[in-house]
Amino acid sequence: MDNPTEPLLKQAGPLPAYRSLIDKGDLAPDPAQALAAERLQDLWERLRGYDPRPAAGQAHGGLLARLLHRRHAEEYMPIGLYLVGEVGRGKSMLMDLFFDVADVPRKQRIHFHRFMQTVHSRLHAWKRANPNGTDPIPPLADTIAAEAALLCFDEFQVNDIADAMILGRLFQALFDRGVVVVATSNIAPDDLFKGQPGRDAFLPFIALIKQRVDVLLMTGGRDYRRERMRGLRTWHVPADDRSRHELDEAFAKLTGGAAVKPVVLTVMGRELIVPQAADGVARFNFDRLCNTALGAGDYLAIATNFRTLVLDGIPRLSPDNYDQARRFIVLVDTLYDQHVKLVASADATPDQLYQRGENARMFERTASRLDEMQSQDWLGLAHPA
Structure with a gap:
């Protein structure tokens, strides 16, 4: 397959790139994929040139600065997208088209399992360097937000209690810093960590995700x-x-x-x-x-x-x-x-x-x-x- 995101297509967004693949015969028409491509196109347009970094003198360190930045982020931050559907529906392919053309200076596309491995590694390093018990979540969120204003997660799922216990606070901190999330998953947000011990403490994270991302169910279609x-x-x-x-x-x-x-x-x-x-x-x-x-x-x-x-x-x-x-x-x-x-x-x-x-x-x-x-x-x- 030729590179679908040639320079002109990069300027036009993921929907034209998706349609180009169909025109070339690399993909067959699929209504669920087309709808997802349209939603990604809308997000692409809202994200053009997006950079939520605070102005000089408004670092995250002070309480007032954090409150002001959080209010600013909630008001202006684009709502992300969570694509959910069975294996083989084209979710990752569509997210990759979107990521490749996203006009965001700082962006990262990563498998969610890999992201959480990095999170735990950084938390461990922070605790080792700060044995006085300082909360590691704000500086970790600062680091992640400095690396990416757009996070694209492939195969979002939560199976580990250690992950579940930190996700709510970490993602709230990331959203406070204006980070936009796009994710693919086989599991709807309401079903994440379902049936696992300690899930009640995980429910606020589910509510937060549903508040900060639109959920699109990709049903039917071909595998x-x-x-x-x-x-x-x-x-x-x-x-x-x-x-x-x-x-x-x-x-x-x-x-x-x-x-x-x-x-x-x-x-x-x-x-x-x-x-x-x-x-x-x-x-x-x-x-x-x-x-x-x-x-x-x-x-x-x-x-x-x-x-x-x-x-x-x-x-x-x-x-x-x-x-x-x-x-x-x-x-x-x-x-x-x-x-x-x-x-x-x-x-x-x-x-x-x-x-x-x-x-x-x-x-x-x-x-x-x-x-x-x-x-x-x-x-x-x-x-x-």
Whole structure:
């Protein structure tokens, strides 16, 4: 797919960019997507040149300055947008079109899970540097607002009690500073953190979100992500140049031509670099994923952040390379539990990958799972994130 946001389209907004993709045949007409594109176009127009930074001498530090700035933000700050719908409805694609053309000097597009990892890391660093118990939320909000007046969150969801307990105060502080939020989610605001212990304390955050963003439900339509998987060959043997080329084509199809770039995940305070990623699809080679010091936490971070993994060059496994085999077993179990789709090249079919020696029997379950993960029923399962 050509870059949909060419210079002239960037000046016109996300709706013309979306219509251009339809005209070129890259997208099929979809009423739910068209409505979302129109709403994003309206927000794009209201955000042109938007910069809520206070004037000189009106820093956030003083109480009066904070109250004045909050009143100013509430009066002039554009209402954001929360796109909610099932997986594969085109929510992320539309938000990316909007983000790319948004005329906002400071903006950030980030997966919500990654954003919260950064928040916790900064809170931890603040508390370590300020052991006297100073409230870390205002300075954290200052930092985030200085980095971005527009925050675009992909896959907004709340599953962690630690996240739930700080979101209300943090987002109130961000909104006080004029930050505008656009988000995509599979979960409506009223259903966030539903059924979890401590949800009553989370309800003010839900009310705040509904006050500061418009919620648009994208119903019906086609599941474009699942359609990309339909008929796709997922296991390529052997792992040679031809298979590499076929994985290149599969990766391009699965990402819908989106811009590919490295992504950094934070796992237990460490950085895990995903070398190639776009539109919920990650790509690794086997050595980088299973021949380095990675473990279950790393694989879970990948599985929760990406719905599909493209994996190059799985070798035959045996007691001679058991550490790699052990990591691969953990990886497959994690992908299986999270319904992550796997497209791979390998030196053998799953039942022939680990044939001899100690632990060969243990690999039988992994081979069985790899076979199941190639079935059309499996490919139709929704990713829980």
